[in-house]
Amino acid sequence: MACYTANWNPLGSVFYRKFDLYSMDWNLKEDLRDCLIAPGPYGGPIALLKNYSAKGKSSGLRPVLEIYTASGLPLSSIPWKSGQVVQLGWTVTEDLLCIQEDGSVLIYDLFCGFKRHFSMGNEVFQHHVVEARVFHTEYGTGVAILTKASRFTLTTNIDDLKLRRMPDIPGPPSCWAVLFQDRATMILFAFGKDLYLLDHTSCSLMVPPGMNPLAGSYLAMSISFNHKLLALFTEPGYIWMGSSSLKEKFDDHNSSIQLSPKQMVWCTRPRSKQHAVVLMWDRLLMLVGNSTESIQFVLDEESYLIPELDGVRIFSRSTHEFLHEITGATEEIFKIASMAPGALLLEAQKEYEKASQKADEYLREIKDKGLLSEAVTQCIEAAGYEQEPEMQKSLLRAASFGKCFIDKFSPDGFVKMCSELRVLNAIRDYQIGIPLSYTQFRQLTIEVLLDRLVLRRLYSLAIKICDYLRLSEFQGVSRILAHWACYKVQQKDKSDEEIAKAINQKLGDTPGISYSEIAARAHACGRMELAIKLLEYEPRFGEQVPLLLKMKRSKLALSKAIESGDTDLVYTVVTYLKNELNRAEFFMTLQNQPVALSLYRQFCKHQELETLKDLYNQDDDHQELGNFYMRSSYTSEKRIEGRVSALQSAVDEYSKAKNEFACKATEDQIKLLRMQHRLEDELDKSYLDMSLHDTVYNLVMDGMFSKAEQFYKEFKIPDKRYWWLKISALAEREDWEEMEKFSKSKKSPIGYLPFVEMCMKQHNRYEAKKYVARVAPEQRVRSYILVGDLDQAAEAAIEHKNENEMILVQSKCTPTTDSVILEKINRAKTQILKK
Amino acid sequence: MAFSDRRDAPDLPDFALLKRLALDQLIYLLEQLPGKKDLFIEPDLMSPLDRIANVSILKQHEVDKLYKLENKPVYSNSDQLCFLIRPRIKHVKYIAGIVNADKAAKRTRKYKIIFSPLKLYVCDMVLEEQGIFGDVICDEWYFYLLPLDDDIISMELPEFYTDYFLEGDQRWLCTVAKALHVLNSLFGPFTKSYGIGRCAKMVYEMWKDLEDESEGDRKEKRPAVGSIFLFDRDVDYITPLCSQVVYEGLVDDIFRIKCGSVEFGPEVTSSDKSIKVLLNSQDKVFNEIRNEHFSNVFGFLSQKARNLQIQYDKRRGMDIKQMKTFVSQELKGLKQEHRLLSLHIGACESIMKKKTKQDFQDLLKTEHSLLEGFDIRESISFIEEHINRQVSPIESLRLLCLLSITENGLISKDYRSLKTQYLQSYGPEHLLTLYNLKRVGLLTEQVPGDTLTAVESKMSKLVTDKAAGKLSDAFSSLAKKSNFRGLSKKLNLIPHVDGEYDLKIPRDMAYIFSGAYIPLSCKIIEQVLDRKAWTGLEEVIRLLNGNEFADPLSEGSPTSDSQRLILAVFLGGCTFSEISALRFLGKSKGYRFIFLTTAITNSARLLEAVVETSLNVS
Incomplete structure (x- = not known):
């Protein structure tokens, strides 16, 4: 040490x-000095443009663009065929910017794939670039140009190009x-x-x-x-x-x-x-x-x-x-003769491994000062700044050792450092070649790091990292797989089937995967069939349909939309079809898709009535056509002739539809309309739009008995209805005389109880009583009750020897006033019982 | 109560969360348009909105004036107009009219359209056609789920029924699937799913797709709701067509409950003004009578009134201190109860007046004989008379439909004559209505032998691939056989009781129809839940025209409480009677049902949806 x-x-x-x-x-x-060099920050790739200078051209060597990892492994290269390059630079998303003398900027990806280009403006084009700088700010990547005319032009964000002179x-x-x-x-x-x-x-x-x-x-x-x-x-x-x-x-x-x-x-x-x-x-x-x-x-x-x-x-x-x-933590621990808690802890752990009692001495020294947790933290932090795994391990071991002697020391920091260092060590490997320091890594974030791995097509490493760090599938694995698939569809050497299968095998139904995005990519590469195959795997119809439309597979789109059950999608396709196809074709397409057809009909009902008619015509749907005319006779036609002719059309359609009933009913309706119209002229009173029943009722009310009779005959109104109608109208009119006359005209088909009822409705007991005697015996009790003659009702009930009727009468009696009747009934009841 | 809670009935999850989510999003959307603005609300959204946000909340977020969206010119001076609408073409056209009028008058304003629950592509199409696509900002308010009560969630989409079942338009299926997705993520994961009906199946598949898509971000949690049962309205038309006689259903039939609240008119309040009352479990009086057969309600209410009197009477003989606590603690509650009690008594009286008439008794008698299949001729002449006397167009239709479904279609002679009668009474334009009824299968003609309807056979020619298979599903829902007699026999829907059915202590779900009929929908749910599968019901399935499914979704511990919480999803609406019946079933079997329906329906709403609408719109 x-x-x-x-x-x-x-x-x-x-x-x-x-x-x-x-x-x-x-x-x-080549010597580096002969190349144009652009190394990317955050351990990014290194781009070299060899033989770039105009001088080189004379020597016959073509310029070559090469991209290497930070560890010097070649990623890609292409011969440079465009103009004179002044400056190379990397964007924050690791795209390579090649700034040419004429002010145009070409953008390449890590694999020398051309992405797009833009120009720094006319002035730059005219005066040529002397120097250029690529710079990074919180807005993204920018480019600054110095022209030969000593003017600066710059843009702060190349993705949102705003040139500033x-x-x-x-x-x-x-x-x-x-x-x-x-x-x-x-x-x-x-x-x-x-x-x-x-x-x-x-x-x-x-x-x-x-x-x-x-x-x-x-x-x-x-x-x-x-x-x-x-x-x-x-x-x-x-x-x-x-x-x-x-x-x-x-x-x-x-x-x-x-x-x-x-x-x-x-x-x-x-x-x-x-x-x-x-x-x-x-x-x-x-x-x-x-x-x-x-x-x-x-x-x-x-x-x-x-x-x-x-x-x-x-x-x-x-x-x-x-x-x-050197950071503070590292310095404290490793400085010669350092007595910092971290240094002591590291020492203690080493002694512990040697099974020396010094371990306890060191540990005690830290604990006595109450600095154990600081020591642990120091060791963890210092581990982050070490490049060599061995050194990281020994510091982490010390931290782990020290941690045992502290109550309730949160393990989060330790665990996080361990896992993040493992990730960092993996990407620092020269095969990968991303020499990120811990500080840079924290600044860059794991998400961006994953993106960068994906950009380098290191899909499997990225997925392993996601799994290892237990990132949610949604932001981790799914995203990476989707990128992988998008890359996969661009492989031109494999068949559509092979690729679709390979993609589905890998992706399965991982949540958050959008097959439609992959399909869109395939479509963009001109691989229609592959795109359609991939769309089959897309569970969300909403994503399938728009792409299918874009690919002009409108019929497939329509059936997919219908399968989804989402009517909005169906409408989307229908509108698209309507604009895309001619009318006949459009209708034909709809014919085969009843759900779409019915939706479109719904729309037409509100927006395009004439189209609706055409649709029915096309379909030979005479019933609906009949209904259509019928409806229009009530809604859109105001004049009587118009209404009648609409109804006549309805009759024609109904007869084509072999709907006799509707035919007959509509014919009757025409007849009714005409007669009502005539009445209006004659009587100067509104009859239009009344039902037959109401028309006749009104005629009776107005005393037009013969006119009413005429309707009765003309429309073959059933007797029962006519009688009900006539007596209720007469009662309402209080035309008792006419009522009596009517009652005697012939035998009532509805019996005479209704007469009683109608009179009583107008509270005319006198008239009501006239009809009671004519009421059929089985209804007589009820009629007596109606006119309020309980005594007679009782008599009748007793006469019929009908117990139910007796009970009915009883229920109408009030015990105080009708005691006599009650008694009578009770007597009769007992007599029935005796028998 | 006639039946007591089984002790182990699980607790309900708190659905108020749904309201908070909706409100938060609405506020967010309003804040997206900073500054003062006038808000135009479409009539159908007013009541639901009322349950989410009151006027003062809207005002807090700089809504200046509130307007009802009507087909009238706008007199607003605000520089910002905000529209809250359902995604309907006519509304969008109306808004386009306003914008274009402003343009002509060289007036510049900001316009924002908030579509609820979603924007449909057609709306964009119309905006584009009207040339105002760039002039308006569009947004969506994902307001799918309105908890009407502790156990009822309504999507408030009455048009679901018309759009899907009549027009074969699947536009709302996605919305329902999304709603299920929301519920599943908030209160699930559901462990098992059952369902019957084509629509149910489609919705179920869409919902599963949604779940698969979002699998990535699901967290482990304890499910609050166990199973889910999806049910198509057209599997059982009988139940919603019957007259309701359970209190809540009756109130709905007579006064029309709108979005969980009802407006009692002067005849109920016995004053000269109407009162709007929220009907839910918060109303203690209502909560106790809502599921009761009407014949019990009056007795219960008078008992309640006596108890209340006794409580009031406690005041006597109190010293000052006791009086103080009485006033501060109990009196308010008593007053409240008093108020509600008098309202419900008023409502009862009003119902009695209408329903104890001879006509109503005859009507019920006819309904019951139709259900039982006795005296069909007599019933037909009753219906005929009903039509001839123009009693009510909707009621007449109801009886006609009930007759058709119970009898599996009318025989040709009756079919023609009844239809003619109907047109004569209520106007010839109803020819279209009758056609609509035929399309949805409510009023059909018996076709001897032929099992495939015309539509179906036409469709089957087109069934070539999977997509076509799906779409034919949508269409063959039109006009199919009801097979009610067979079902009634197989499932014992008509209870045979010796003596009178005791409505006070009901034995089965038939009590909701005075013991005459066990609702088919509820019976199916009961049978499937009992078996935990469809096995053993093969014959019933055949009679119901198939499309059943049962699918385990995730592992759940079978013992946990949540397993007995069942989300019953009614596609096309459910009635209060069905809710009452299932509540009863739950109580007797230890389940707890949560109802998710596209809307609360009843016979009148169901039929009005099918009556030709273009006739009323000029």
């Missing part, structure tokens, strides 16, 4: 260490950087000895506080990863470090190297008080901070710096290293 801090380099109050991430075996023949500047800048502050993108540039801040409206001169007055022209500048820090390098080798707002100076340093550095980047970690900048010259790497000293490394090879959130990655043709500031 003594050598553990061997690669620690002190600078000011903190230590820095540089260690190997990978040894690069990418067999580069910046104001004029005094002349070509010696160095510049994109600055993002207060949600605005600005450009900081130097022109000779002056420093300017360029925003959308103005260009203002800035003077960094505490700037050495002797410092000459600005040669280089660097903005930190989080846009908060700014470093400036001036002619005599003077380095100024301060806040990017130019309000505060942290440190300065004199490197006494007058040459402009090849790269200058910040090397600091979040929330650190220490600010340090790494500068690189041909053979020298220098780290300067708040100290007059500096750390210097000799470089054997041409190298390249990649600023990261918490340090700097340095890669060359053979190595890939990480330079970073």
Whole structure:
């Protein structure tokens, strides 16, 4: 362990260490300096454009675009056939931006697949790009361009392209950087000895506080990863470090190297008080901070710096290293002769493994100070910053050991660290080649990491990670499988069947999988049959149907929509068909789909009555056509002729439908309408729209007995109805004379009880009594009761010897007033019993 | 009460949650349109809305004026108009009219349409056709489930019946499936499902699909409701067509209960104004009589009145202190009870006046003989007279339908003559109504021999693939045989009792029809629950035209209380009589039923739904 801090380099109050991430075996023949290089942040891929310069062309070598993992494994390459590239850069979603001299930007994916392109505008096209920068802000990925005419043009988000042309500047800048502050993108540039801040409206001169007055022209500048820090390098080798707002100076340093550095980047970690900048010259790497000293490394090879959130990655043709500031926890534990609780705990655990009683001494020392939980936390935290699994393990073991001696120490942090480290170790493997530090990982989040694995087509690793971290299927496995399937459908060498089967086998009915999305992808690749096969697996009809329509499989879409039972879907398809097909075809399609047809009819009933008629016609549905005319005779036709002719059409249709009853009824209706109309003319009174019954009733009410008689005969009104109708109307009219006459006209088909009832309804007992005698014997009791003659009722009941009737009469009697009758009935009852 | 609670009847889940969910969403939707706005509510949504949010809640969320959506010009000065409607074409057209009128007058306002329970694609089509698609904001208020009472949830979709059973339009099936999904996720998972009817089957399958889709985010929890029973209204038309004689059903038949509340007119309140009363289990008096046969109600009420008097009388001989507690604690309750009691007594008197007449007795007698299948000729002439005397168009239809269904269709001669009579009495345009009745199978002609109806045979030609199979399902529901006699015999629907049926201490569910008939729907549910399957009912299934299903859904411990909680789903409406009957069944077997219905129905509503509507709309 003594050598553990061997690669620690002190600078000011903190230590820095540089260690190997990978040894690069990418067999580069070219020198890095001859390539255009773009390494992605967060352990992203490295893009190289070889032979890019115009000079190269003369040598006959074609430019080649190659993409490697951070560990130097080739991912893809293509010969570059487009224009002159000025700058390469990665977006936050790991797409490669190739900025060409003419201002057009081509976007490629990790596998050199062309995605799209956009232009930085006409002005850039005319004046050509001198320099370009790709930058990342909370809005996404942006591009800034400096043209030959010394104008800046930039966009803050390439996915929502808004080009902004910046104001004029005094002349070509010696160095510049994109600055993002207060949600605005600005450009900081130097022109000779002056420093300017360029925003959308103005260009203002800035003077960094505490700037050495002797410092000459600005040669280089660097903005930190989080846009908060700014470093400036001036002619005599003077380095100024301060806040990017130019309000505060942290440190300065004199490197006494007058040459402009090849790269200058910040090397600091979040929330650190220490600010340090790494500068690189041909053979020298220098780290300067708040100290007059500096750390210097000799470089054997041409190298390249990649600023990261918490340090700097340095890669060359053979190595890939990480330079970073040692964190507090690590320093406390490993500093030589440290007595920090974490250090003691680590020691205690080691002694414990050796079965030495010293373990107890160390432990006691920590516990006595009450710092055990702090010690455990320290060990867990430090484990996160270690690259080597062995070291991680030993720190975690110490944490686990210490944890045993604390009551109620929440295991969450420990468990989380263990599982996350396992994931990190897996992706740091050189086969995968994503050298994420723990700090970067936390910033990036697991979801984004999974996305990046998916982008690299590392589906199985991504799924294993999801399973291991127990992410919900919905946001984890399902999403990955869906991506896999979308990739799968693009494999042109496999048959539709094979692919559909393979996809279904893998995906099954995993929740959250959208087969329709995969099918849409297949459709986009021009594989119709595959898309349809895949749609078969889609359980949600709502997702199937729109895509089928898009693929012009409207009939299939219609039957799917119907199968879904979702009427809205059916309507969607029907509307689509209506616009797509000619009318005859449209109707024919509907004919075969009764559900759709009935839905469309419903719609037509409200919106397009004429279409409805056409539909019935097409269908030879004469019954419905008859109904249709019938309805229109009552709703849309106002004039009598119109109504009659509508009804006549109905009759025709009904007769075609062989519905005799409806025919007859409608004919009667026409007859009724005509007669009512005639009545209206004659009597100047409204009869229209009355039923036959009401018409005749009204005629009787108005004393038109012969007219009523005429209707009775004309329509063959059943006798019973006519009698009921006539006597109730006469009673209402109180035409007792006519009633009596009528009662004697012939034998009543409804008997005479109704006469009694009707008279009593008008409270005319006198008239009622006239008919009682004529009531049939079996109803006579009821008629006596109706007229209120209980005595007679009793008599009649007794005469009939009918017990039920007697009970009925009894129930109508009031004991006080009708005692005589009651007695009479009781007597009769007993007599019946005797018999 | 005539029957006592079995001690182990499980508790009901708290459905008030559904109301809170609906209210929260409504408020959210209103807040989405910030600032003062006028709200136009369609008449059919007024009562349901009233049960969810009162005016002051609406005002709190900046609703300025409230209007009923009527086919009239709008005189609103507000710059924001919000419409709360069912997804119907005529409403959308009306709104389009308003928007276009504003456009013509160069007036700019904000318009928002809230569709409840969902927006249909047709609405978009109409908006587009009227050229205002971009001018209005549309939203959906997912208000599927209104708990009317502790055990009744209504979807308040009376048009479900017409749309599905008459027009063969499946637009609401999804909504019902979604409603089941909501209930299942809140109170489930249900362990077992049963059902009968084509619609039930379709809804069930849609619901299962929904469940499968959302399987990912289901959490383990204890189910509150055990089984679910889906029932198509057209499996049993007899029960809703019978005159109701249980108190709650009678009140519904006579005064029309609307969304759980009834408006008692002056003849009941014995004052000159009407009173709106909420009828649910909160009303102590009502709760005790709602399920009783009407003949018991009066006696019960007078007993209650006496008890109340005794309680009032306690006042006498109280000292001041006791009096104080009496006034502060008991008096309010007594007053309340007093008020309700007098209302119900008033209602009873009003019912008595109407129902004890000779006509009503004759009517009941006819109904009973139709159910039993005796004296058919006599019943027919009674119906004929009923029609001839123009007693009531709906009542006449009811009797006609009852006759047709019990007799499995009318013989041709009667069919023609009764229809002619009907047209003569109530107007020839009812030809369309009669045709509609034939379509839904309520009024049919006996077809000798032929078992397949015309529609079905036509359909069967088209049945070529699965999709066509499904759609033919929708259509063959039209006009099918009722086989009532056979069913009645198989299931013993007509109880044979020696002597008089004791309505005070009922023995079976027949009490809800004065002991004359056990409701078919309830009997089927009872039989299936007893067997926990359809096995042994094969003959009954055949008579019911099939489409039964029973499906275990998830594992549940058979002993837990929730297993005896049964969600009875009526597609196309259920009547209060059926609810009373099942409550009775529950009490005698230790089940507890929860009712989910597309709407509360009764004979009048059922028939009015089929009466040709275009005749009333000009």
